[in-house]
Amino acid sequence: MIRASALFIVLVVSFVVGAITSSIVFATFYYRLEVADLLIYKKLNTNLNSAVAELKVMSEESIVDSLVWDLYDEGQDSVSVKVSPWGIFEIAQVSAFSNNKKIQKSFLFGYTLAKESNAALHLGDSDRGLRVSGKTTVVGDCYLPQGVVKVANIDGSFYQGPSKLVDGLVIKSSKVPIKLNPTIVHYLDDLLAAKSENYSFTETDTSAFVHSFSKDTYFIEYSQAQLQSLTRMKGNIVLYSNKPISLTTTMRLEDVIVVAPSVIVPENYKAALQIICTDSIVVKENATLLYPSALVLVKNKSTMPLAYISLNKGSEVRGVICAYSKFVNEENVIVNIYKGATVHGQVFSNANVNCQGVIKGGIITNKLLLKTNVSINENCLLDAEVNVSKRSPHFIGSKLLPVSKQRGIVKWL
């Protein structure tokens, strides 16, 4: 027998309808919540972009370690920027926040080049102008001693380059040498001496790790034996050694800073890193250091013999090469760019550069010192190519050298 029981049936139907409608209510509620979150994050993202734009044009004096401000003075668009040095570049951590929601981005930034840094050649003032020989090509403005460029016969090689010796303006060099940025120089000194109280070394024997730039820097001291077992290191890490070290091809380094008296970059190595040394840096055949890499040599002891950076045949550096002595009139510093080596970026030395390779960018040096098997020639180029027009228009340099006020993003981290 079937009971009519209308009330019972209605209750069952009501329960089913209630379950369906309440699930609709919950779905609607969460949908609205998600949409609200999406719109908040979209707004935070635009605020973050605005903060990055402001940072690009902010005056040097306005930039302090940590800065918080309201974008439109309406009390709704708070952003913050934290700036810290990272090798010859700087790192910015930009955040946009609203109530308990926050988004953050980190990037490496530098500066667009000033006029004097954007030259193909910028030589120190002396009584000897530039002399070119062989298949030398110079494209870009040049600051030359006496404003003079002429052809020369070097080791029996005649000039066979373009009819225009310099494809650009030739300007007389200033008697005042180019000065490096004292803040960055001081930071590099601190790194080399590892004396700052901020530098507490992390004890680890891990062979691979990645460390975010949103956290404090890891300062790690590795022996050569530990280095041999290292496979991967990426991010906010300064790798120290108080003895000369050789990198190995199995070691994948990205964005890290390597500090040691001497560093050898092995053949066929590929990485993007900054190397800071006091004695020497050797980049062996066919090694490639990707942008934004930097090779920095700081000769900080006058008793030390020749300090040098050498780029061998087939090697390529995309970034900045900088070698300087801290002692006035000290000439025991040289950057050797051998035949077949390529630099895409900037080369600086406050002493000497021996350029026989290809520079897609410019050279700033006190003197060009051409060393061949039979002779040493001052302010000479033989079979070299210095072409500033081949440097990427998006190249961003370091404020270690003269730069404009306009900042640019070197790399998103």
Added chain:
Amino acid sequence: MALKKYKTVKASSLIETIVAMIVLVLVFLFSVMIVNNVMQTASLGAKTKATLKMYELLAETKQYKTYTSENIAYENFTIDKQVGAKPGNEALLILAFELKDEKGLVIGNVKEEVLAQ
């Protein structure tokens, strides 16, 4: 005798029927309220779509650097785009977008700063 072969159904009482009807009416009322709510959510979806369109327009403006003020009318809403220098900082432009409904009421806005050059 033939009728006895059919199943017998016990009829509900009058009270039971009345209560059942009341419950049904309540359930229907509740359902109507929810449907109404869902309809409102649908209109929120239209507002969300318009807001997302505004962000899309901002991205396009930055991509193609079309830094000129304009008023763009869509089917159910309009977007008023204003471009001007940031007060006190000529190197920056402010791109301000205002979303208005059919009645001209502002239902959303967004601003972003970009480099003037």
